[in-house]
Amino acid sequence: MNHHQPEMIDALYTWLPYSSCVKSNGATPRVIVAAMTDENGQDYVAPSERIAVFDNGGTLWIEQPIYTQATFALDRVKQLAPQHPEWKTTAPFQAALAGDMTGVAASGQKGLVEMLLATHTGMTAEQFSDTVTTWLAGARHPKFKRPYTELVYQPQLELLAYLREHGFKTFIVSGGGIEFMRPFTQRVYGVPPEQVVGSSVKTEFQMKDGKPVLVRIPEVNFIDDKAGKPVGIYEHIGRRPILAFGNSDSDMQMIQYTTAGEGRRLGLFLHHTDADREYAYDRKSHVGTLDKALDEADANGWILVDMKKDWKSVFPE
Amino acid sequence: MNHHQPEMIDALYTWLPYSSCVKSNGATPRVIVAAMTDENGQDYVAPSERIAVFDNGGTLWIEQPIYTQATFALDRVKQLAPQHPEWKTTAPFQAALAGDMTGVAASGQKGLVEMLLATHTGMTAEQFSDTVTTWLAGARHPKFKRPYTELVYQPQLELLAYLREHGFKTFIVSGGGIEFMRPFTQRVYGVPPEQVVGSSVKTEFQMKDGKPVLVRIPEVNFIDDKAGKPVGIYEHIGRRPILAFGNSDSDMQMIQYTTAGEGRRLGLFLHHTDADREYAYDRKSHVGTLDKALDEADANGWILVDMKKDWKSVFPE
Numbered sequence: 001m002n003h004h005q006p007e008m009i010d011a012l013y014t015w016l017p018y019s020s021c022v023k024s025n026g027a028t029p030r031v032i033v034a035a036m037t038d039e040n041g042q043d044y045v046a047p048s049e050r051i052a053v054f055d056n057g058g059t060l061w062i063e064q065p066i067y068t069q070a071t072f073a074l075d076r077v078k079q080l081a082p083q084h085p086e087w088k089t090t091a092p093f094q095a096a097l098a099g100d101m102t103g104v105a106a107s108g109q110k111g112l113v114e115m116l117l118a119t120h121t122g123m124t125a126e127q128f129s130d131t132v133t134t135w136l137a138g139a140r141h142p143k144f145k146r147p148y149t150e151l152v153y154q155p156q157l158e159l160l161a162y163l164r165e166h167g168f169k170t171f172i173v174s175g176g177g178i179e180f181m182r183p184f185t186q187r188v189y190g191v192p193p194e195q196v197v198g199s200s201v202k203t204e205f206q207m208k209d210g211k212p213v214l215v216r217i218p219e220v221n222f223i224d225d226k227a228g229k230p231v232g233i234y235e236h237i238g239r240r241p242i243l244a245f246g247n248s249d250s251d252m253q254m255i256q257y258t259t260a261g262e263g264r265r266l267g268l269f270l271h272h273t274d275a276d277r278e279y280a281y282d283r284k285s286h287v288g289t290l291d292k293a294l295d296e297a298d299a300n301g302w303i304l305v306d307m308k309k310d311w312k313s314v315f316p317e
Numbered sequence: 318m319n320h321h322q323p324e325m326i327d328a329l330y331t332w333l334p335y336s337s338c339v340k341s342n343g344a345t346p347r348v349i350v351a352a353m354t355d356e357n358g359q360d361y362v363a364p365s366e367r368i369a370v371f372d373n374g375g376t377l378w379i380e381q382p383i384y385t386q387a388t389f390a391l392d393r394v395k396q397l398a399p400q401h402p403e404w405k406t407t408a409p410f411q412a413a414l415a416g417d418m419t420g421v422a423a424s425g426q427k428g429l430v431e432m433l434l435a436t437h438t439g440m441t442a443e444q445f446s447d448t449v450t451t452w453l454a455g456a457r458h459p460k461f462k463r464p465y466t467e468l469v470y471q472p473q474l475e476l477l478a479y480l481r482e483h484g485f486k487t488f489i490v491s492g493g494g495i496e497f498m499r500p501f502t503q504r505v506y507g508v509p510p511e512q513v514v515g516s517s518v519k520t521e522f523q524m525k526d527g528k529p530v531l532v533r534i535p536e537v538n539f540i541d542d543k544a545g546k547p548v549g550i551y552e553h554i555g556r557r558p559i560l561a562f563g564n565s566d567s568d569m570q571m572i573q574y575t576t577a578g579e580g581r582r583l584g585l586f587l588h589h590t591d592a593d594r595e596y597a598y599d600r601k602s603h604v605g606t607l608d609k610a611l612d613e614a615d616a617n618g619w620i621l622v623d624m625k626k627d628w629k630s631v632f633p634e
Contacts, residue, residue: 048509125551169511182555192365193555194486195511203551205544205570212573214551221552227522234442234520234531235538236553238499238510253522256529 175225492542
C-alpha cells in the first residue's frame with residue numbers, strides 16, 4: 001500500500017465544510033497540524049509530544065456488517081469444532097456453527113466473550129499471530145469481496161502518513177484485540193506493533209521442552225473500550241495525545257481525554273454516511289454506534305468527518 | 318546528560334574479556350551489533366526488529382542500599398503521615414516512620430505492597446508524575462550524596478546511544494513502577510515514556526468538575542518482574558527483543574525469552590563487583606540477587622559484564 005499518494009493534500013482539503021467547528025476556530029485539520037508544527041507559532045508542540053491516536057474498526061478499516069474480528073472468531077469456531085463435540089449443543093457455539101447470528105447475539109456479552117476466549121487462546125503468541133495472518137490472507141468481505149486489509153480507508157492512510165511526515169508518532173487505540181491487529185498494522189497502516197493498544201487476554205510465560213514460550217490464557221486481561229481507552233493510553237503511551245480520531249461513542253472518552261489537555265488539540269469522528277461506497281450508520285447501529293458523540297461534537301469542538309461529502313475516495317484502488 | 322560521549326567505543330571495547338562466551342562465538346557486544354546491522358551479513362536484522370530491552374534498577378541506575386522507589390515510598394510515608402494518624406500504630410507504616418528498615422521488611426511482601434499502594438495512588442496521573450519529579454529533584458543518595466538521576470551508569474548511557482545510532486529502538490523493562498520511571502527516562506536515558514514497561518497500579522477514567530482525569534487506584538494491575546517481564550514485553554512491545562540487558566535473577570526470564578529467538582541474539586547481565594566505585598553484591602544480596610543466572614550464564618551464552626574489570630567509568634562526571 002502506498003502511503004504517499006499524490007491526492008493527499010486534496011483529501012485533507014475536502015474537510016473544509018467543518019469550518020463551523022467552535023474549538024478548532026474554523027480551521028481544517030491540515031491548518032491545525034500546520035499550527036502545531038510551526039516552530040514560531042503559539043500552538044507549537046515539540047515533536048516528542050506529537051502523539052496521535054486512531055481507533056481501528058470503523059475509523060481505519062471497515063467494521064460492517066459485523067466486526068472483522070467477530071468474523072474471524074466465527075470462522076475459528078468452525079475450524080476448531082471437530083476438537084469440541086460439545087459445541088454442537090452449547091450456546092453460543094451451536095448458533096455460530098449454524099451461521100445463526102441472531103442466536104449468537106442472543107447469548108449476550110457473556111456468550112461473546114466465551115466465544116472470543118475459546119477461539120483466541122490456548123496457543124502460543126507466535127501460533128496465534130500465524131493464525132491471524134493466514135486467516136486475513138484468505139478471508140473476503142461479504143459485500144466487497146476483497147481482503148479485509150484492503151478495506152482500509154484511503155484518506156486515513158494519507159492522514160497517518162501526513163502526520164508522520166510532520167513528526168507525529170501514530171498509535172492505534174482500539175477495542176479490538178491487540179494481537180489480532182499487530183500482525184498487519186505495520187504493513188497496512190505503517191504502525192509498528194509497539195504502537196498498537198487494544199484489548200487483551202492474559203498471557204503466561206512457560207518453559208516447553210526447554211524453550212521459553214508465551215501461552216495465551218482464556219481470561220480477559222484488559223478491555224480497551226470506552227473509559228478503558230484513556231486508561232490504555234496511559235498504560236501504553238504514558239502521555240496525553242494531541243490528536244485523536246474515532247467513529248463511535250466508544251471513542252468519546254479517548255477524544256475527551258485528548259482534547260481536554262493544554263494547548264491546541266484535535267478530536268475527530270468519522271461519520272459513516274455513504275451507503276453506496278461503504279455503509280451509512282450512526283445512532284441505531286449495532287456496531288460503531290454514534291449517538292451521544294454526534295450530539296456533543298459541536299459543543300466540544302470535535303470535527304465530524306462526513307464520509308460521503310468529505311472523502312473523494314474510500315478504499316485504496 | 319550527554320549521550321554521545323567520545324569514550325563510547327572505549328567503553329564497549331572493555332568488554333573484550335568476555336570472549337569465552339559460547340553462544341556469542343567469542344564476539345564482543347560491539348562485534349555482535351555490527352553483525353546484526355551489516356546488510357550483507359548472515360546475521361542481519363531489519364531495523365524494525367532491532368528491539369533492545371534494559372532492566373532499570375541495577376542495570377541502568379543504582380539500586381543499593383535499597384531500591385530508589387522504596388526510598389521514595391518511605392519519604393512519602395513521612396510526608397503523608399499527618400493525614401493518616403492511624404499509621405502511628407500500624408505496620409509497616411509505624412516502622413517506616415521510625416526509620417526502622419528491619420521492621421518494614423518484617424511486614425513482608427504484603428506490607429510492602431500496602432505501603433507502595435498507599436504512597437503511589439489516590440491522586441491523578443499528572444499529580445503523581447509531579448510528585449515523582451519534585452522528589453527526584455530533592456533526594457540525595459545516602460552514600461554518594463548525589464541525585465539518583467545522576468547515579469546512572471555512564472557505559473550504559475553510551476550503549477543505549479550506540480544502539481540507537483545503529484537503528485535500535487531502546488526500551489526499559491523494569492520491575493519498578495512504570496509511572497515512577499516515565500517522568501525521567503527521556504531526559505536521563507533518551508527513552509521516551511511510551512518505551513517504558515514496568516509494574517503498574519489500576520487506573521480509572523473519571524470526570525471531575527467536567528474535566529476528564531485518570532485517577533490512580535490502590536490495586537495492583539501488573540507486576541513486571543521475573544516471568545512477568547516477557548509478558549510485559551509481549552503486551553507493550555508485541556515482538557521479541559534481539560538484545561536484553563539485566564543484572565539479577567529477576568531478569569532471567571526476559572533474557573531467556575530474548576535469546577531463545579531465531580538468529581543472532583544478545584543477552585547480558587551486569588555483575589556488581591565494584592565495592593569502591595559502587596557496590597559489590599550478587600548471590601546473597603537482598604536487592605538485585607544474582608545467583609541462578611550467574612550459574613547458568615555460560616551454558617546459555619549470556620555475557621556477564623564485570624563492573625570492576627570492564628567499566629572505565631561508573632557514573633557520569
